[in-house]
Amino acid sequence: MESDVGKPQQRSVQVAENGRMNLPADVRRALGLNGAGRVILTQDENGVILTTADHALRRARALAAPYKPGGRSVVDEFLSDRREEAAHDGNRDRGADRG
The missing domain is CATH 2.10.260 (Pemi-like Protein 1; Chain: D)
Known part of the structure; x- marks a missing residue:
């Protein structure tokens, strides 16, 4: 059957x-x-x-x-990039306050 x-x-x-x-x-x-x-x-x-x-x-x-690149989460990668950029921008802003 x-x-x-x-x-x-x-x-x-x-x-x-x-x-x-x-x-x-x-x-x-x-x-x-x-x-x-x-x-x-x-x-x-x-x-x-x-x-x-x-x-x-x-x-x-x-x-x-x-x-999907190499089994990585594109969303996690994007968020990680945004966090790095925000940290970099924050450091740059603090440096401008000193000078």
Whole structure:
């Protein structure tokens, strides 16, 4: 028997006149939604893709990973540079007060 994991599944969901619809429980579980939550709808010429913010963030990180320099955090490197500049500027300002 073939596995259904990773295969696209189609569902028919009723949409009310006001646009509301209910996601089936198994779909919510598959998305990792427990109780209330938010989803991201991406519309293109082929239809709509529904995902979660967590999934979108994981995908963005995976896409950016090959460009991450040597496993270092670009944010940590940026903050370190800013701290060094601030310390340098502070030393320069103190020197100007003396002269």
